[in-house]
Amino acid sequence: MTVRVELPAHLRALARVKGEVTVEITGTVSILSVLDALEAQYPMLEGTIRDHGTRQRRPFLRFFVCAEDWSHDPLDKPLPEPVATGKEPLLVVGAIAGG
Amino acid sequence: MSGVRVLVGTKKGAFILTSDGKRERWDVSGPHFAGWEMYHLKGSPADPNRIYASQTSGWFGQIIQRSDDGGKTWFQPGTPPGETTGPDGSPKGESNKFVYDTSHETGAPLTTHQFYDGTQHPWEFKRVWHLEPSLTDPNTVYAGVEDAALFRSTNGGKTWEELSGLRGHGTGPQWQPGAGGMCLHTIVLDPANKDRMFVAISAAGAFRSDDAGKNWKPINKGLKSPYIPNPDAEVGHCVHRIAQATSRPELLYMQKHWDVMRSFDAGDSWTEVSGNLPTDFGFVIDVHAHEPETIYVVPIKSDGEHYPLDGKLRVYRSKSGGNEWEELTKGLPQSNCFVNVLRDAMAVDSLDKCGVYFGTTGGQVYCSPDAGDTWSPIVRDLPAVYSVEVQTLA
Numbered sequence: 001m002t003v004r005v006e007l008p009a010h011l012r013a014l015a016r017v018k019g020e021v022t023v024e025i026t027g028t029v030s031i032l033s034v035l036d037a038l039e040a041q042y043p044m045l046e047g048t049i050r051d052h053g054t055r056q057r058r059p060f061l062r063f064f065v066c067a068e069d070w071s072h073d074p075l076d077k078p079l080p081e082p083v084a085t086g087k088e089p090l091l092v093v094g095a096i097a098g099g
Numbered sequence: 100m101s102g103v104r105v106l107v108g109t110k111k112g113a114f115i116l117t118s119d120g121k122r123e124r125w126d127v128s129g130p131h132f133a134g135w136e137m138y139h140l141k142g143s144p145a146d147p148n149r150i151y152a153s154q155t156s157g158w159f160g161q162i163i164q165r166s167d168d169g170g171k172t173w174f175q176p177g178t179p180p181g182e183t184t185g186p187d188g189s190p191k192g193e194s195n196k197f198v199y200d201t202s203h204e205t206g207a208p209l210t211t212h213q214f215y216d217g218t219q220h221p222w223e224f225k226r227v228w229h230l231e232p233s234l235t236d237p238n239t240v241y242a243g244v245e246d247a248a249l250f251r252s253t254n255g256g257k258t259w260e261e262l263s264g265l266r267g268h269g270t271g272p273q274w275q276p277g278a279g280g281m282c283l284h285t286i287v288l289d290p291a292n293k294d295r296m297f298v299a300i301s302a303a304g305a306f307r308s309d310d311a312g313k314n315w316k317p318i319n320k321g322l323k324s325p326y327i328p329n330p331d332a333e334v335g336h337c338v339h340r341i342a343q344a345t346s347r348p349e350l351l352y353m354q355k356h357w358d359v360m361r362s363f364d365a366g367d368s369w370t371e372v373s374g375n376l377p378t379d380f381g382f383v384i385d386v387h388a389h390e391p392e393t394i395y396v397v398p399i400k401s402d403g404e405h406y407p408l409d410g411k412l413r414v415y416r417s418k419s420g421g422n423e424w425e426e427l428t429k430g431l432p433q434s435n436c437f438v439n440v441l442r443d444a445m446a447v448d449s450l451d452k453c454g455v456y457f458g459t460t461g462g463q464v465y466c467s468p469d470a471g472d473t474w475s476p477i478v479r480d481l482p483a484v485y486s487v488e489v490q491t492l493a
Contacts (some may be wrong), residue, residue, distance in 0.1 A: 010134060039192060044178045046192025048159040053198050053224075060158040072278060094158045 001025050003034050003079075004089035008061075011049070011092070015042040020089055027086035031063055032075035049092060064091035101493060104447045105456055105477065106150065107464055108137035108486035113152060115170045116477050121452055122468040125477045127164065132164065133174065139443055140170075140227065141230050142490040146237035153227040153242070160225050162196045163242075163256045177257035193258045197224050197242070197250055200261040200277075207267025212246065213275040222246045222266070229443060229486075231286035241312075243283030245276060247300045252440035262312040270317065270334045277301035277337050277356075284442055285341045289406055291348040297366060298437070302327075305353065307366050318366030322355060331378065339382045340442045344391030352394050353423070354384035354442075359396055361421050372421020377408050383445035387470060388453040392420035395447075395455055395471060397440040406437035416471045430474035431465065438463070443486035450491055458484030 004020050012018065023037035039046050050057050057063070062071040065083055082088040105116040112130025135154045143149040148169045154162040164173045199222060200206035214220035225245040233239035238255040248266040250259040265283075282301055289295035294311045297318075302321040317333050317459075327335045330381040337356035353360040353369065357380050360369040363469040373379035373448050378398045387393035396415050400408045407413060411434065414427040417441060438461035448454040458464040462481035467474045 008158070010156065013281045014159075014162065043192035044162075044175045047161070051160070052196045058158065058160060066442075 001084055002086045003029060003037075003083065004086050005038060006089040006091050008092060008094040010094070011045060014044050014048065016044075017042070022086070025084075028075045028076070029079045031065075031070060031073075031079065031090065034079075034090055035075070044046050060095040062093045062095065064093055078086060101450060101491065103141070103450070103454060104147075104490040104492055105446075105466075106142065106152075106170070106486075106488045107138035107379065107458055107481065107484060107488070108139050108152070108443075109458075109462070109484050110136055111482035113137040113140055113154075114478070114481055115192045116464065118477075119421055120450055122466055127478055128170070130171070130482075131282070135162075136226075137485065138227060139229050139486040141232055141404070141488045143232040143237040143240075144234050145232070147253075147421075147490050149232070149237040151230045151232060151240050153230055155226040161195050161197060161224075162170075163227070163230075165256050165444045176252075176255050182207035194256050197227070197244055198249060198261075198265065199224065200263040204259070205263065207263040210266075212271055212273045212281060215276060218273060222248075222271070224248075225280060228282045228284045229286055231288060234288050234290055241286050241296075242405055243286050243298060245280045245282035246276075247281050247283040247303060249283055249286070249298060251312065262308075264308070264313050265306060265315045268306070268315050268317075269305070272301035273332070273334050274300065274310040285338070287341055287343045287351075289343070289348050290345050295348075295365070297341055297343070297351070298340045299338040299353075301339065302335060302356070303333050304336040305338050305341055305366055318362075319369070320367065321362075321369035321371075322360065323358070323371075323398040324356065326343050326356070329488075334373060340384050342384045342386045344386045346389075347391045350391055350420075352386060354381050354396055356380065356402060359384065359421060372417070374417070374424055376415055376424050377413075381440075381452065382442040383440050383457060385445045385447050385455070387455075388449040389451075390418070390448050393470070394421065395445065396424075397445070397457060399439060405439040410435050410437060412436040412438065412459075413476070414455070414467075414471055427467075427471045427474070429472065430467075436461075441485055443488075444484050446487050446489040448489045454489070456487050456489055460484065 101120040103386045107114040114129030134450045138153040140152040150166040152164040211219035229243040231241040242250040249262045285299035287297040306315045322336045340354045349365040351362040381399045412431040415424040438459035445457040453468045460483040466479045
């Protein structure tokens, strides 16, 4: 399946991409499998979305799926059909926290 | 013709300022890594085109960047742009991986340190404060990190290993964060002894290794810090910066939270040399490239008021290794100036007439091409300056 991912601007700059990125997923489409594929495709993003050591989401990043906050859901929970089939992107969003 | 390249880390990107040996006209490039906090950039003494940079973010964590062409282009070591596999089979995406070594063979248990409220707090990696390339090998570079620890890469920044003897020294539970966090911010590599290195940690103090970073000992004898329970404690002092007189490597200078200090014996003992400074709080200290007893500080009013006394930005120079200080003001604002000069934001070049540089939290980078006699801003309106380093180019 081709999954669309929308990254924050800083991560797009780091990965040297513009606009959305797509990743190919075989098997269950979940945030976990999307992150694995994303980091394999763009290794410079290793450690930027989830911590190197704990593999946990960085606290100032959130995941949105079909307008719902999935940040605190299990990472291996299957994503709904619109995201799994590429109709809608998985949103990786940076917290609005000043700076 | 010789020239200089000034590497500036700021709150929102990096800038590179270049000039010829006259240091009058400057080219400015940047922002590099726009929008990211650039804690520190430093070039390799063994290969001036090799520059390492610490790019960090509260959102996205720690990134190490490297340039092999003097800052024109950058990449994450081991992750060439546009490639998904390493040409030499090196691990991918590992260059920003700083994991404390807790292994039985080479590591140290991950203990706790003292938190602001006096309770014990877990050791957690946050960012790289300082990068110190080897004096002889472009591929070897040291990283001082928060929470305090020392890492080393021997493959150009592709992978990092902790030199865990420092964190595992045994005094860790007495270390505590300063206002900026519990950071290892200073790394000094001894040019006369390849096995000797110095580090400084806020707020733990200064440490020295005589076996290339394997074992460490605190070198804080003579430091007095009234703001900790035992002012003469072995550790717990808030050392802000150490500078070495490279032509006399046992001669060290220190800007402590309060007090300017000097050591003639590689840190085994320290003596206060604040002398006639109007205030001896500050962050930076540096040494003239050719005169080991000529040193520079920028006095800051107090620990609660991080700006120059009386709104006058003044560098103080001592030509006698401290105690007797002269104020240097020509070209610096002498009214309504309330910027700070952070601990990594002063550097010197090694041209015949030593140049001195510093950056401010107001975004100015000042240069004195005549060892401090006169100053002028290279740039006035950068984001808050975190660090300034200078490369003297042949």
